[in-house]
Amino acid sequence: MSAAANADTDLEAFRLEARKWLEANFPPSLKGKGGMMMGEDGPSNTTDFAKWKKAMGDRGWGTPTWPKEYGAGGLSTAQARVLQQEMGRIGAFNPIGGMGVMMFGPTLLEYGSPEQKAKHVPGIVKGDVWWCQGYSEPGAGSDLASLRTQCIDKGDHFLVNGSKIWTSGAQFADMCFALVRTDNSKKHEGISFLLIDMKSPGVEVRPIKLISGNSPFCETFFTDVKVPKENLMGPLNGGWTIGKRLLQFERAGLGGGVGGGGLNRGGEARTLDVVAKEYVGANDNGQVADADLRTRLTNHLMDQRAFMMTIFRAQAEAKGNQGPSATTSIMKNAGSRIGQERAELLVEVMGHQGLGWEGEGFTRDELDTIRGWLGGKATTIYGGSQEIQNNIIAKRILGLLDHQ
């Protein structure tokens, strides 16, 4: 038998193992509820969810490809894909999530000291420790490196003063990975990467109410917060490189979300044309009655198809060992733009029914659509704004020069 055939056999064996384990451990009551449980409001706390989280955390499959020595899955990428497929088959979802898994963990594995990894990775693997991101400041958004939160070396500890904004989930976070200023005389080279316990005295969290009515982000204030020296990750004044690396993990996780509310009714997915015909009506040929809207819906469908095909092409190229291609640089802007256009179209399709805020007179789908439309406006702002992404494309990919 060839090596490839061997690998296939092993993979099928793993599939059976995963299927058996998932069927034994996934509570059927949670079927299809992944989106609800892992939403913006932080980790859910129902009994079945806790049971499922513990099972996945103990097995290490919430972080399937991370090393086994920290209790993670230790699976190959191919095995992780099989696990994903098997979870999808029975409506299961990964209950271990948040920024610890998506962003901080991969960076910690790459840059953390052996002691830091041993201390912090297992908590993320088990889903016991919730992390938040302390990057942006009121005066440091797109120009992140102008951040000013002060971190002073006091000999046996660091002393932190300043404030961070857009700290997602800070109200239920246990720990914060933050960029702090350790040298005022340099810009990028004066930044360090620090791990801060959110329960430390002097940490104050205030939720920020967004235009969607939700408060997924906070403003976090640090007043004379003492941080142990061992919580400095990477070299002093060497935090910018680590911080940037983490942003790559963040951006990889953003922009793919060309979903959109309003297309579900009682858990049943409906295509855009069905929704449009319900609200706008159909003409004698069964087409969306409003020709102008129909053209714009079609434009959107074409954009969305092109985007999905680009994702698949980029994945195929990456698998073909051509390395990450220039294609990935367009993903965040293309994906977020298409997602926002979809939300705009849905609101427009729903007409007056798409303009509700709460209460009687509007269906759940309709209210979800408008809230989703508002929330989605952030996708071209966070994780490197649309303008910053365009700068990256123009300068790094296209080689265009700065204004001279």
Next chain:
Amino acid sequence: MAVLNEEQTMIRDGAKSWVSEKSPVTAFRKVRDSGNADGFDRAAWKEMAEMGWAGILIPEDLGGTGLGYLTLGLVLEETGRTLTASPLISTALTATTALLLGASDAQKKKYLPQIAEGKLIATLAVDEGPHHHPEKIALAGTASGGKVKLNGRKTWVLDGGTADLIIVAARTSGKPGDKSGITLVAVDGKASGLTREKLKTVDSRGYANLTFKDVEGEALGSGEGYGILDATLDRARAGLAAEMLGHAAQSFDVTLEYLKTREQFGQKIGSFQALQHRAAKMFTDLELARSCVEGALAAIDKDANDVAQLASLAKAKVGDLVHLVSNEMVQMHGGIGMTDAHDAGLYLKRARAQEATFGGSSYHRDRYATLLGY
């Protein structure tokens, strides 16, 4: 800016100073956050009426000033700038127009002086589904002993929860889709058989869905009402377009100011050409839309024969404008624009409601094409 006469200049300046002193965006925020079920501040409406704004369209012999649509547009532009929620659109513009165009002398005498005084909130009930399609009206009206009995449903009625007088566009003959067979019927807000469902909308104003079960009302004037409805809607569209113009102009001004003050990368963000060009494009669109809005209002005052075309042109162009500018306002403000504490979101939310009311850009492009014979 249209060339204004002395009286118009005075009213425009008065409106400017009143909204900045008495009705800044914080006043709208207060209405929103106080759980005010009316969707507007009655004390502010009283002041507006005392300044004569409720009667700008109403002739002097009926208690108004009869200054016309361009003048009302100047006021609406200013109230649009600060998101002032009031019955100006429902009462002073739309219902008043329906009465002026369609009511008998006795009916005018009964309602218009009260409107001019600010004592009567009135509205026009047209739409019956999620979209504006006046020709599709199905709400049934049947004549019964000098009255009209109404059965059916109306949606998205502006100030429909508080209106003392509701002018209902009812189908008294033909079938939905016919551009005839419509009668405008005056209904008391407290009429028996009328159920009002107040809506909580994204722009926090007083819309309602209305259900009519054997509700009795009085026909406006006599005879065919579709033409009156059509003409009323065009005047309402042009007036709403003036509010939208002010809305867009203010969103643009606030955003421009931010570009001139916010610093990133050691410079004002307005120094970046990418943002400069987007600002220049918005300014260009704003100027083009202004011509359309003022042109439509002036055409109404002159009773020109292309009012319908100009109203659709204005509503479509200014609809596209507020859509663009409201989105850019949030995007250019970045994270702070996403917060409820900042005004950008309030403008964004109001923009989509303005766009949908009395027909969106798509509806009016189609109508414009039809009117031109395309």
